[in-house]
Amino acid sequence: GNSVTQMEGPVTLSEEAFLTINCTYTATGYPSLFWYVQYPGEGLQLLLKATKADDKGSNKGFEATYRKETTSFHLEKGSVQVSDSAVYFCALSVGGGGAQKLVFGQGTRLTINP
Amino acid sequence: KAGVTQTPRYLIKTRGQQVTLSCSPISGHRSVSWYQQTPGQGLQFLFEYFSETQRNKGNFPGRFSGRQFSNSRSEMNVSTLELGDSALYLCASSSAGTGRLETQYFGPGTRLLVL
Numbered sequence: 068g069n070s071v072t073q074m075e076g077p078v079t080l081s082e083e084a085f086l087t088i089n090c091t092y093t094a095t096g097y098p099s100l101f102w103y104v105q106y107p108g109e110g111l112q113l114l115l116k117a118t119k120a121d122d123k124g125s126n127k128g129f130e131a132t133y134r135k136e137t138t139s140f141h142l143e144k145g146s147v148q149v150s151d152s153a154v155y156f157c158a159l160s161v162g163g164g165g166a167q168k169l170v171f172g173q174g175t176r177l178t179i180n181p
Numbered sequence: 182k183a184g185v186t187q188t189p190r191y192l193i194k195t196r197g198q199q200v201t202l203s204c205s206p207i208s209g210h211r212s213v214s215w216y217q218q219t220p221g222q223g224l225q226f227l228f229e230y231f232s233e234t235q236r237n238k239g240n241f242p243g244r245f246s247g248r249q250f251s252n253s254r255s256e257m258n259v260s261t262l263e264l265g266d267s268a269l270y271l272c273a274s275s276s277a278g279t280g281r282l283e284t285q286y287f288g289p290g291t292r293l294l295v296l
Contacts, residue, residue: 103287110185110290111271113284113287156224167231167236167237167277167283168214168226168237171224174223174224
């Protein structure tokens, strides 16, 4: 079946530190991969995506590369800010005939201290 | 473009009651999906609708149902509420048609508390 595994949190870093949140997946077919972010009391916001192997998604200083050989989509940011504190979800989408279904990892809570 | 809107934002119900949640997708989006988020189970897919037809369904009991209207707005209904139904219910829309996956955009969610 399809599944996503994220590194367990919580993760606490100091401002300007380097961030990596690991994500690996298992999928039948050729998934699209996503990172979503959830701020307190809010829904999910799309952070970045990649739709095929070796694609790199990027947004707001965050990056992730679709690695088919290692079935991974790790999230990185070179210098985090306090405003990056949130819960991050890795997800995949596989569907036939356009049917939409996202499978999520368990989420990683990130706290950035000033 | 306005984003995905969900109403109400908060609900308190008691066990045994039923509840209806509403979702208005981004203009032009015809696919609407629903997800349940709980601390224990995380984010789980409930169902997806496209052009008023349920196209995909998750592993939830029949107490959970939904529908989509001709204007793409969607409702989900939970009957005979149980304490374990307390959750954040998220709606997402996409421009997906047939044969192609598209990005899903999420609303702010409806937080349901069952007492």
